[in-house]
Amino acid sequence: MASKTILILLLVALVVASPSQLPGYHGSPETPANYEFQYAVRDGNDYGHHETRDGDYTQGSYTVQLPDGRIQRVTYTVNGDSGFVAKVTYEGEAQYPAYA
Template sequence: MGDQPVYHAPPAYGYPQPPEHPEVPPKYTYNYGVADDYSGANFGHSESRDGYKTEGSYTVDLPDGRKQIVTYVDNGDGLEAVVTYEGEAQYPDHKPSYPAPPAPYAPPPAAEAEA
């Protein structure tokens, strides 16, 4: 009988089990970047965490030609972010790539009756 498996009853309803917490604080580092010449997408993100301290930054090329850079840090008591921009916003004149529509239809002038 000593080799028989031991079965435990499931917890009774209404008494949830306490959550399990890791014994070691989290620690990681990651980053990624995207550069797509076809669509013009260009952005990236990097972050690292060691226990309660998390810090990182992300960048994105904006449609107006500037680069937005967000740098952040959280020491466990709230997120602090700093947003900066590189470059100058450009707003070029819009030039349609299609031809102008034809003039609206106007009937030809009526011929004067000869007397």
């Protein structure tokens, strides 16, 4: 019974705690987002992603190697509430080898 009471008190404390007291929280909703990240994988199937954000403006691109040998590149922006605006391009020629 004591363990149930402690568990309930712990849950109540988490619900009542302000966001700045919660683990992993590093800002407030009023703080504008500002970051940049990038990754790339080259292991026979090349793909990657790069993105930057400054406040409400986000831009980035990602690439994927398609099964037909082409590279698909998606370049995108998000400006406030404008939504996700993407431009999709393809590099290379599609290859369809004969089935053996």
